[in-house]
Amino acid sequence: MNTILALGMPGGWEWIIIGLIVVIFFGANKIPEIFRGFGKGIREFKEASKEIKKEIEKDSSEDKK
Numbered sequence: 001m002n003t004i005l006a007l008g009m010p011g012g013w014e015w016i017i018i019g020l021i022v023v024i025f026f027g028a029n030k031i032p033e034i035f036r037g038f039g040k041g042i043r044e045f046k047e048a049s050k051e052i053k054k055e056i057e058k059d060s061s062e063d064k065k
Helices: 012-026 031-064
Strands: none
Touching: 012 031
């Protein structure tokens, strides 16, 4: 028996349904706070990855000397 799972990005109606569920669970006033938290987390992740990249480049340049 072959089962194929087609998982991809949600389409238009799916995003609307997801948005309605979020509003029902969290309320309209909490949504900006949630997205601010997501944005802050993404920003911190990017900064940490840049620092790691700099450390790797620094170590590799020291090894070449």
